[in-house]
Amino acid sequence: MSTLEETITDDATKRDLIERYIAAYNDFDIEGMVAILAPDIEFENYSGEELTTLASGIEEFRLLAQRAKGLFTERFQRVASLVFSQDGATAEIDYHGRLAQDIPGGPKAGSLLELNGTTEFTFGGGRIVRIVDRS
Secondary structure (H helix, E strand, O other): OOHHHHHHHOHHHHHHHHHHHHHHHHOOOHHHHHOOEEEEEEEEEEEOOEEEEEEEOHHHHHHHHHHHHOOEEEEEEEEEEEEEOOOEEEEEEEEEEEEOOOOOOOOOOOOEEEEEEEEEEEEEOOEEEEEEEEO
């Protein structure tokens, strides 16, 4: 088995990439997040069944992450469980974040958002190639 194949199917490597991604997210470390993503990363966020956010490629992802960073004064994701598949993993996520600004027609600055959802990670070439968040 080649090293490339091992990085795709090895659960310990997948866990490490997920943990590094979430730690960088929690620390507002955008460069730490993108460092482990494939250049052609695909990111999708769903609220219920509605696609709310989409980014294709590392530059779109970086811009999205920079905008999202400004929405919160604090944020934290915790992996409640993690299930591995051949080329991916699905994490049950507990999330909380404190808004830095008012959301039009929604919560005000300072409000605490608490959500539960799942994040599906797909891997290839030793990196994360796709992320799908659902809440």
